[in-house]
Amino acid sequence: xxxxxxxxxxxxxxxxxxxxxxxxxxxxxxxxxxxxxxxxxxxxxxxxxxxxxxxxxxxxxxxxxxxxxxxxxxxxxxxxxxxxxxxxxxxxxxxxxxxxxxxxxxxxxxxxxxxxxxxxxxxxxxxxxxxxxxxxxxxxxxxxxxxxxxxxxxxxxxxxxxxxxxxxxxxxxxxxxxxxxxxxxxxxxxxxxxxxxxxxxx
Amino acid sequence: xxxxxxxxxxxxxxxxxxxxxxxxxxxxxxxxxxxxxxxxxxxxxxxxxxxxxxxxxxxxxxxxxxxxxxxxxxxxxxxxxxxxxxxxxxxxxxxxxxxxxxxxxxxxxxxxxxxxxxxxxxxxxxxxxxxxxxxxxxxxxxxxxxxxxxxxxxxxxxxxxxxxxxxxxxxxxxxxxxxxxxxxxxxxxxxxxxxxxxxxxxxxxxxxxxxxxxxxxxxxxxxxxxxxxxxxxxxxxxxxxxxxxxxxxxxxxxxxxxxxxxxxxxxxxxxxxxxxxxxxxxxxxxxxxxxxxxxxxxxxxxxxxxxxxxxxxxxxxxxxxxxxxxxxxxxxxxxxxxxxxxxxxxx
Numbered sequence: 207x208x209x210x211x212x213x214x215x216x217x218x219x220x221x222x223x224x225x226x227x228x229x230x231x232x233x234x235x236x237x238x239x240x241x242x243x244x245x246x247x248x249x250x251x252x253x254x255x256x257x258x259x260x261x262x263x264x265x266x267x268x269x270x271x272x273x274x275x276x277x278x279x280x281x282x283x284x285x286x287x288x289x290x291x292x293x294x295x296x297x298x299x300x301x302x303x304x305x306x307x308x309x310x311x312x313x314x315x316x317x318x319x320x321x322x323x324x325x326x327x328x329x330x331x332x333x334x335x336x337x338x339x340x341x342x343x344x345x346x347x348x349x350x351x352x353x354x355x356x357x358x359x360x361x362x363x364x365x366x367x368x369x370x371x372x373x374x375x376x377x378x379x380x381x382x383x384x385x386x387x388x389x390x391x392x393x394x395x396x397x398x399x400x401x402x403x404x405x406x407x408x
Numbered sequence: 409x410x411x412x413x414x415x416x417x418x419x420x421x422x423x424x425x426x427x428x429x430x431x432x433x434x435x436x437x438x439x440x441x442x443x444x445x446x447x448x449x450x451x452x453x454x455x456x457x458x459x460x461x462x463x464x465x466x467x468x469x470x471x472x473x474x475x476x477x478x479x480x481x482x483x484x485x486x487x488x489x490x491x492x493x494x495x496x497x498x499x500x501x502x503x504x505x506x507x508x509x510x511x512x513x514x515x516x517x518x519x520x521x522x523x524x525x526x527x528x529x530x531x532x533x534x535x536x537x538x539x540x541x542x543x544x545x546x547x548x549x550x551x552x553x554x555x556x557x558x559x560x561x562x563x564x565x566x567x568x569x570x571x572x573x574x575x576x577x578x579x580x581x582x583x584x585x586x587x588x589x590x591x592x593x594x595x596x597x598x599x600x601x602x603x604x605x606x607x608x609x610x611x612x613x614x615x616x617x618x619x620x621x622x623x624x625x626x627x628x629x630x631x632x633x634x635x636x637x638x639x640x641x642x643x644x645x646x647x648x649x650x651x652x653x654x655x656x657x658x659x660x661x662x663x664x665x666x667x668x669x670x671x672x673x674x675x676x677x678x679x680x681x682x683x684x685x686x687x688x689x690x691x692x693x694x695x696x697x698x699x700x701x702x703x704x705x706x707x708x709x710x711x712x713x714x715x716x717x718x719x720x721x722x723x724x725x726x727x728x729x730x731x732x733x734x735x736x737x738x739x740x741x742x743x744x745x746x747x748x749x750x751x752x753x754x755x
Contacts, residue, residue, distance in 0.1 A: 227659050232671060234651060235661045257626045257656015404662075 208253035209340025209372055209380060210240070212308045212320055213348060213364065214333045215356040218389035219310035219318040220396070221251040222365050224340070224380035237404040241386045245270055245280055247312045249386050249393045250290075253337050254305035254325060262303045266290050283311025287321035287329060295327035302326075306337040312388045343375055344368035358387070362396070369399055538707025540669030540698055541571055541582040542677060543638045543649055545662045546685045549718040550640040550647045552580050553694035555669070555702050555730070556710035558587060567710035576601055578721040579617060579641035584667040585634035585654065593635060597621050614641040614648030618658060626656035636666040642717050669701030669708040676700045687716060691725050699737065702730045 207228060212221035227235040241251040242263045250266065252259045269289065274280045281289070287309045297303055307323040322328070322335040334348040347368045356364070365385055373379045381402035386395050541554040554571035557564060571583040573594040579601070583590035600620050604612040612620075618639040625635060635654040642648070651659045651666065663681060665673040676697040685693065691714050698712040713727040 227657070229653075229657075232674070234664060235659050238659060255655065255657075257622075257629060257658075260658065261623075261626055261656065 207339055207378055207380070208240070209336075209338045209344070209376075209383075210251045210253045210306070210308055211336035211340065211344040211348070211365075211368060212251060212310055212334070213352060213356075213361060214310075214318050214320045215358065215361040217312075217318060218358060218361070218387055219249075219312065219320050220358075220361050220365060220385065220387045221249055221308055221310045221320075222369065222383050222385045222399075223251045223253065224338075225382045225384050225398075226380040227256065235404065236380070236382050236402055237398075237400075239384055241384060242267060243386075243393045244286065244309070244311075245274065246392050247280070247388055248283055248286055249310045249388050251308045251310070251386075252305050254303075258303045258305050262293075262305050263307075266293065282313050282316070283309065283319045283321070284313075284316075284331070286311065287323060287331075291323055291327050291329040294323065294325065298327055308335055308337065310386075310388050310393075312390060312393075314390070318389065339376055339378075340368075340372045340380075343371040347371055366399070373401070537585045537634065537636055537667050538705075539571060539584045539667035540665065540673050540701035540705060540708040541584050541638065541667055542663075542665035542670070542673050542694060542697055543582065543640045544664070544677065544681060544690070544694070545647045545649050546681075546690050547683055548685075548687050548690070549642060549716060550580075550649055551690045551694045552582060552638070552640050552715045552717065552722075553698050554582055554713055555698055555708040556713065557702075557708055559707045564709070569710070570713075572713060572715050574722065575617070575639070575641075578611070578643070578717070579614065579639065580715055580717060580722050582638045582640075582666065584636040589633050589635045589654070590637055593621065593624065593633075594637070596624070597639075611643060613643040613645065614639060614650060615643075615660075617641070618648075618650035618652055622652045622656065622658035625652065625654050629654070629656050638664050638666060640717050642719055642721070647717065665697070665701075667701075667708065669705035672701040672704045673697040687725075691716065695726065695728065695733065696737070699730050699733045703734065 207226075208224055210221070210223045212219065214220075221241055223240040225236055225238050225240065226233050227238040240253060240259065241249055244250050244263075244267050248270070250263050252263050266286070266289070270281055270286055290307060290309060294303055294305075302325070304325050306325050307321075309321040309323060310318070311321075312318045320332050320335060322330045322332045333354070334345075334352050336344045336348070348364065351364050351367065362385070369383050373381075381400070382404070383399040384395065385397045385399065386393065388394075538559045539555060539557070541552075543550060543552040552572055556567060556569050556571060558566040558569045569583075569587065573581040573583055573591065575581050575594055575598040581590070581594040581597070583594075597617060597620060601612045601617050604616070621637070621639065625633060633654040635652070637652050639650045639652060640648070649661060649664065651657070651661060651664045653666075663674075663677060665677060674697075677693065680693045680696070694714050695712050698708075698714075702708040702710075702712070709730055711727045712730050712733060714725045716723050716725050
């Protein structure tokens with residue numbers, strides 16, 4: 207049910223995730239932000255069991271911050287991805303985390319990157335990736351329309367195409383999505399795509 | 409073996425369960441670093457601030473970070489701080505080394521068919537979350553409402569259960585799922601909140617309280633706890649409402665309903681909700697939503713209690729029997745008779 211997908215463009219990486227918090231047939235919340243800003247130039251889009259998702263991504267976030275405090279320099283995206291995979295792998299045979307992760311990062315030396323990290327600790331560096339039922343629709347859309355070095359406008363257009371496809375073809379399609387981008391200026395929220403307005407807390 | 413620890417410093421801001429930095433200092437076991445982070449993170453979420461430092465660190469490190477003890481345990485750690493007093497932690501540093509070596513145990517019952525007995529026991533305590541609770545934030549504060557029926561399968565065991573638990577004078581928790589689990593862990597949360605107040609000279613926020621509870625429940629994940637609760641309160645930032653459940657999920661929101669009757673309650677609540685309701689209107693909305701849920705859901709019923717949480721704490725507003733509410737909302741009208749049976753004479 208949880209749709210997460212992302213792609214790499216020209217000097218940036220973009221990830222989109224749905225924002226519904228669901229419990230069997232009930233939607234508890236439709237503005238839950240599942241893309242965590244890991245540090246200034248990294249994003250983690252996570253989908254999976256609610257407790258695991260929050261706890262594991264917070265754990266990774268704090269350890270990445272710890273590394274920066276201890277060593278004075280931030281982790282690279284590839285290092286953060288490998289650390290994440292390592293944690294998932296270590297916990298796998300005892301107390302597995304059921305979280306699927308797309309880690310988007312930007313390094314000054316190597317540029318933007320996107321890492322696909324499975325709940326069974328698979329790690330791949332990819333240019334486009336997706337998780338969840340939405341992946342059945344978004345992967346082929348991205349395969350068809352993606353090319354290396356897309357501009358932000360082209361990439362957002364592709365993301366919107368994928369969201370539209372998911373909304374129209376997936377039986378329990380999530381109503382709202384959040385899009386976040388990471389480039390040389392840092393990781394930040396780009397836009398929300400809402401079709402159901404949630405009452406905002408004070 | 410683990411890391412040797414000596415008593416020396418405490419967490420910088422004195423808040424337990426919330427600090428974000430974990431520092432692992434390693435004596436001889438550099439290769440265990442990855443699991444150290446994992447253990448220390450988990451450990452840090454569960455234990456009250458211990459006075460520790462890690463052997464072998466420089467003074468500058470000691471000053472900058474919070475320190476934790478590395479248990480060389482690789483198994484899931486339970487948060488048993490609710491079951492032990494804080495005093496025991498200070499004296500028993502050698503026992504902490506080995507972790508929880510002696511597990512609590514109990515005697516098994518004498519029976520011919522132990523498997524059958526186990527099955528029956530599990531069925532009896534099987535969580536069904538038969539209840540309706542709801543809470544929502546509005547202009548004046550938070551409105552919390554719940555029914556009061558307890559059911560064991562098809563049997564109504566009680567019609568007068570208190571499902572709104574008073575954690576402290578400005579925070580409420582709702583009960584859905586296992587009654588014992590909810591009552592115990594809410595009481596435990598109340599203890600932790602009070603300890604926080606005493607340690608920090610200020611009240612804990614609703615965010616902090618709900619995170620404390622969520623971390624505890626997460627550590628017991630998969631062990632059969634059944635808790636679906638909402639933490640509602642008023643703190644410095646205004647009204648706060650969080651949904652926390654025993655699967656480890658924690659959601660911040662403005663409207664929640666939990667339990668078997670929650671879909672029914674959501675319908676009435678969503679359609680009647682406006683942010684700028686007055687207190688009476690909000691109470692009536694909450695009461696009506698609970699009533700409609702009890703009407704349709706067999707596992708909800710009894711008394712619809714409504715509480716209000718405002719800047720000065722919570723206040724119970726009403727507790728009405730849902731049967732009486734039914735006749736208040738839908739009074740009995742004399743209905744026209746369609747067909748009347750008439751005695752036919754001479755048959």
